[in-house]
Amino acid sequence: MPQTKQPDIFQKEKELIDEMSRIAQQEDFEAQDIHGDFKNLLKQYKRLLRQTEALTKTSDNTQHKLITIQDRLGRYVSPQLKKKILSLKEKVEIQTRRRKLTVFFSDIKDFSTITSHMESEALSELLNRYLDEMTVIIHKWGGTLDKYIGDAIMVFFGDPVFESDAKHAMQCVNMALDMRDRLKELQQGWFSEGYQEPLHCRMGIATGYCTVGNFGTSERMDYTIIGSTVNLAARLEDACDVDDILISHETWGLVRDHTICSHPEALSLKGFTQPQIAYKLLGAKDEDEQKILHLENEELGYSIKLNPNRFSKQDLIELIEKIQL
Amino acid sequence: MNIQSLHVPLKKSTPAVDFDVDNALLKIEGESYPENAYLFFQDVLKWLEEFFAQCDRKITFEIKIPYMNTSSTKVFTDIFDMVEDFAGKGGEVLVRWFYEEDDEDSYYNGVELLQELEFPKEMVPYLDE
Numbered sequence: 522m523p524q525t526k527q528p529d530i531f532q533k534e535k536e537l538i539d540e541m542s543r544i545a546q547q548e549d550f551e552a553q554d555i556h557g558d559f560k561n562l563l564k565q566y567k568r569l570l571r572q573t574e575a576l577t578k579t580s581d582n583t584q585h586k587l588i589t590i591q592d593r594l595g596r597y598v599s600p601q602l603k604k605k606i607l608s609l610k611e612k613v614e615i616q617t618r619r620r621k622l623t624v625f626f627s628d629i630k631d632f633s634t635i636t637s638h639m640e641s642e643a644l645s646e647l648l649n650r651y652l653d654e655m656t657v658i659i660h661k662w663g664g665t666l667d668k669y670i671g672d673a674i675m676v677f678f679g680d681p682v683f684e685s686d687a688k689h690a691m692q693c694v695n696m697a698l699d700m701r702d703r704l705k706e707l708q709q710g711w712f713s714e715g716y717q718e719p720l721h722c723r724m725g726i727a728t729g730y731c732t733v734g735n736f737g738t739s740e741r742m743d744y745t746i747i748g749s750t751v752n753l754a755a756r757l758e759d760a761c762d763v764d765d766i767l768i769s770h771e772t773w774g775l776v777r778d779h780t781i782c783s784h785p786e787a788l789s790l791k792g793f794t795q796p797q798i799a800y801k802l803l804g805a806k807d808e809d810e811q812k813i814l815h816l817e818n819e820e821l822g823y824s825i826k827l828n829p830n831r832f833s834k835q836d837l838i839e840l841i842e843k844i845q846l
Numbered sequence: 847m848n849i850q851s852l853h854v855p856l857k858k859s860t861p862a863v864d865f866d867v868d869n870a871l872l873k874i875e876g877e878s879y880p881e882n883a884y885l886f887f888q889d890v891l892k893w894l895e896e897f898f899a900q901c902d903r904k905i906t907f908e909i910k911i912p913y914m915n916t917s918s919t920k921v922f923t924d925i926f927d928m929v930e931d932f933a934g935k936g937g938e939v940l941v942r943w944f945y946e947e948d949d950e951d952s953y954y955n956g957v958e959l960l961q962e963l964e965f966p967k968e969m970v971p972y973l974d975e
Contacts, residue, residue: 571962572923578958579919582951 534570538563599665602744605681615742617734621686622679622746623693623772624731624754625664627655627700627724630763632672635718647716648672654707655700662696667745677746680733690728690775694802697724697766725757726802727769749793756790757799766802773800780805847900852893860886861911865893870903875910883917894925898932905937910944910972912952919959926963933965940966947971 541563550556595603606613629635629651636644652669659666664676676696678689701722708719729750735742750769757767773782783801790797849867856862861876872894880886907929914922926941933939943956953969960967 568927572920572927575923575958576916576919579914579955580916582955582958583913583916586951 531570531574534566538567538570541566598744600660601663601665601681605744613735613742615735615737615739617732617736619730620680620683620733621729622677622731622733622750623686623689623726623728623775624746624751625676625678625693625697625724625726626673626755626758627697627722628671628673628758630721630723632720635720647711651704651707651720654703658696658699658703662692662699664693664696677731677733680746686728687775690726690772691779693726694766694768694772694776694780695805697726697802698805700724701764701766721763723758723761723763724766725754725759725761725768726766726772727751727754727757728772728775729753729769752792753790753797756792757788757797760788760790760799767799768802770798770800778806847897849893849896849900852890854890863890865890865897867897870901870905871908872897872905873908873910875908877913878911878918879913879915880918883915883921887918887921891921891924891928894928898928898937901932901937903938905932905939907939907941908944909941909956912946912949914955919955922959926959930963930965940968942968942970944970944972946974 541559544550545556545560545563591603591607594606598606636647639647648671651672652674655674656666659674659676662678663682664678665680667675667677669675676693678693679686683689701724704720704722712719727750729748731746731748731750733746735744736747737743753769757769761767767788768776768782770785773785781803783803785798785800787796788799847867851867852863852865854860854863856876859877859879859881861874861878864871864873864875866872874890909922911918911922929939929941941960943960945952945956953971956969
């Protein structure tokens with residue numbers, strides 16, 4: 522490995538040594554009483570400089586290594602968890618707490634069957650590309666990536682950074698919609714590359730209290746979540762039709778003003794004694810749509826939604842005249 | 847020589863020290879980041895001082911330290927200065943610095959610590975088991 526010379530931060534010290542060496546070599550220097558002390562001083566100073574130089578450079582190497590390790594760590598865990606791990610304020614110990622989270626599960630419908638004829642190298646490439654693309658979206662929306670389970674992805678919002686229940690739920694549904702759109706785009710690329718079977722995702726989202734923290738032993742910990750909300754998100758994903766996103770009633774309550782959802786469905790899910798109300802997430806409302814006026818009167822028998830940005834007062838008068846006709 | 851071999855077992859934050867007087871082979875191996883490096887190494891330094899004063903054979907030093915903290919690095923600069931003094935008085939010595947292949951930092955740490963010292967040295971790559 523080649524060693525290149527860098528600009529020298531010890532230049533002044535080196536110049537002093539050169540000067541002292543020059544004096545020590547002068548002809549009359551040997552005659553002076555202090556020459557022994559001076560030579561010893563010079564030797565010690567040279568040694569000290571060499572040690573300082575070596576220490577500085579090895580310390581720089583160690584810091585460089587630390588930064589590389591931090592960078593690599595960030596590829597295994599979410600940015601929030603990386604920050605938590607690297608913060609010395611947090612104790613690394615088996616400790617959990619209760620917190621309201623929005624939990625997300627997704628998988629690729631029949632992934633094993635679809636990919637059963639593929640070579641393992643091609644399968645790895647396809648799966649890694651899919652997970653890579655989805656992970657970019659998870660980070661974009663601030664999700665904590667809990668784990669990949671084959672082609673399945675588990676994400677939660679609300680820990681280690683807590684903002685508000687509504688914000689976490691909204692971030693999660695936006696992430697899910699982004700993922701679904703991106704998968705459709707990827708689909709086209711994969712088809713043209715020769716993957717004939719399209720991949721279809723299923724996604725489930727639920728909000729509720731979970732136990733979150735470090736589980737395991739003092740030697741091997743896993744930062745994850747457990748609780749019925751986790752099971753509900755997983756079961757909703759399982760109950761989904763292809764390319765659909767099912768959200769729980771509690772999630773719907775937090776996002777309904779900003780999303781377009783189907784009518785509620787009562788689903789019988791494994792592990793739940795009571796039917797669970799869920800909604801298909803159809804899309805997010807854009808800024809204009811959020812200003813829609815909803816005029817409704819059951820007694821008089823009308824229900825009208827109006828977008829004032831697209832529908833003027835004159836348009837409304839004309840409409841009423843048409844209805845009278 | 848009127849000196850016994852020195853053996854210190856490997857621990858989580860301190861290296862194994864294996865100084866074999868019969869073969870004049872001195873090995874230090876393992877990560878080194880004790881809370882107080884001088885406390886850990888003081889017996890090693892004292893032993894080396896006595897050993898260098900008595901030794902009249904060729905000494906081989908083998909060092910394999912994947913990670914060392916700054917205090918440990920300072921101790922190693924002191925050890926190498928002792929080796930240099932020994933070599934300067936006509937003692938025969940070879941220092942072999944083991945670094946993990948593809949680990950540039952470990953390689954350059956060895957280079958930085960040894961480059962200006964006037965005694966024979968070798969950089970030896972190894973593969974992590």
